[in-house]
Amino acid sequence: MEFESYKQFWDHQAATPESALAAVDGSTSEQVVQITGQFTAQQVAIALALNKEDRLLELGCGVGRIGRELAPHCQHWTGVDISEKMILHARERLGPFENVDFHQLSRSSLDVLEDNCLTKAYSVAVLCHMDKEDLYLYLQELHRAVRPGGLIYVETWNLAHPIGWKRWEYEVKNWHGSEQKQRKDVARNQFCTPDEFELYVRHAGFTPLACYTGSPWVQVVAGHTLDDTEVALQHQRLSEQAAEIAYSPLFGQLFEQTVDVIYGAIHPREVIDFLDQHAGEKEIPVFRPFIETMWKKQPERWGEFPG
Ligand SMILES: C[S@@+](CC[C@H](N)C(=O)[O-])C[C@H]1O[C@@H](n2cnc3c(N)ncnc32)[C@H](O)[C@@H]1O
Numbered sequence: 001m002e003f004e005s006y007k008q009f010w011d012h013q014a015a016t017p018e019s020a021l022a023a024v025d026g027s028t029s030e031q032v033v034q035i036t037g038q039f040t041a042q043q044v045a046i047a048l049a050l051n052k053e054d055r056l057l058e059l060g061c062g063v064g065r066i067g068r069e070l071a072p073h074c075q076h077w078t079g080v081d082i083s084e085k086m087i088l089h090a091r092e093r094l095g096p097f098e099n100v101d102f103h104q105l106s107r108s109s110l111d112v113l114e115d116n117c118l119t120k121a122y123s124v125a126v127l128c129h130m131d132k133e134d135l136y137l138y139l140q141e142l143h144r145a146v147r148p149g150g151l152i153y154v155e156t157w158n159l160a161h162p163i164g165w166k167r168w169e170y171e172v173k174n175w176h177g178s179e180q181k182q183r184k185d186v187a188r189n190q191f192c193t194p195d196e197f198e199l200y201v202r203h204a205g206f207t208p209l210a211c212y213t214g215s216p217w218v219q220v221v222a223g224h225t226l227d228d229t230e231v232a233l234q235h236q237r238l239s240e241q242a243a244e245i246a247y248s249p250l251f252g253q254l255f256e257q258t259v260d261v262i263y264g265a266i267h268p269r270e271v272i273d274f275l276d277q278h279a280g281e282k283e284i285p286v287f288r289p290f291i292e293t294m295w296k297k298q299p300e301r302w303g304e305f306p307g
Helices: 006-013 017-025 030-047 067-073 084-093 132-145 162-176 194-203 228-240 249-262 268-277 284-297
Strands: 055-059 076-081 100-104 118-123 146-158 207-212 217-223
Touching: 006 017, 006 084, 017 030, 017 084, 030 067, 030 146, 030 217, 030 284, 055 067, 055 132, 067 076, 076 084, 084 100, 118 132, 132 146, 132 194, 146 162, 146 194, 162 249, 194 207, 194 217, 207 228, 217 228, 249 268, 249 284, 268 284
Parallel strands: 055 076, 055 118, 076 100, 118 146
Antiparallel strands: 146 217, 207 217
């Protein structure tokens, strides 16, 4: 099926609650989405030094995987997304919170938000799914909506990392096998080098404060109109807290194995053996339920799950 717009593609992905969960972290399980959501929310909260006064935006909120965890820790949380169906699922999942609101976006614009209405904003696993012109337009819009003194956290695929490159090669292989006349998927994965991603952030008006590049993702924390003293303080804070914000080498290895399982290069048993060898590391409770659920849901592919 060919999709003509981001909205059409993501509404299709979010057609059912289960398919929407699958589209945000690949797991099709509420329990797993809560586990991965807590992990990512912790990274974002530290990157942004989130506090109770913050008016926070998530660009591309999906089902509220991260927002559900962060809403209790800020004054107000806004979720925006191109897909109205994603927003329906997010409303359902964030129902108990009174300090949240949602907006459906039209392409690459945050015109639903007033200038300077936010203190902080973040976007995870979203900017990698659009044309780079749209990525840059959104960064410009974030600069308009976040007030001076504010912070953003954004990430995309890291083409310069060996596992990021490998992920890109899977993309190339898929494309190579497709019909020559077929349009490229409108929401396909797009990759940046760290320099390129930082350049977009800088040209949108932000000052990059930290750029973590040691994983398949480029993660940038940037500030809006900070003075030199504040920039220096943020540099220091973000370098001291790097281990809590940046994806670890073990996270990268587990991600690589997960992708290898999905693309049929290895059996999930190999990942489970690897998880057993690293029991006790903080990444294990994120990947174990993910891999086990994936295996259990596809016995026709990998045989019955042994547990
Ligand atoms: C992989 S999901 C990630 C969701 C969420 N950020 C998370 O990490 O759980 C990507 C989300 O970005 C949204 N999205 C994709 N393209 C978009 C665009 N051009 N504008 C706004 N949202 C978009 C999708 O609808 C989807 O909800």
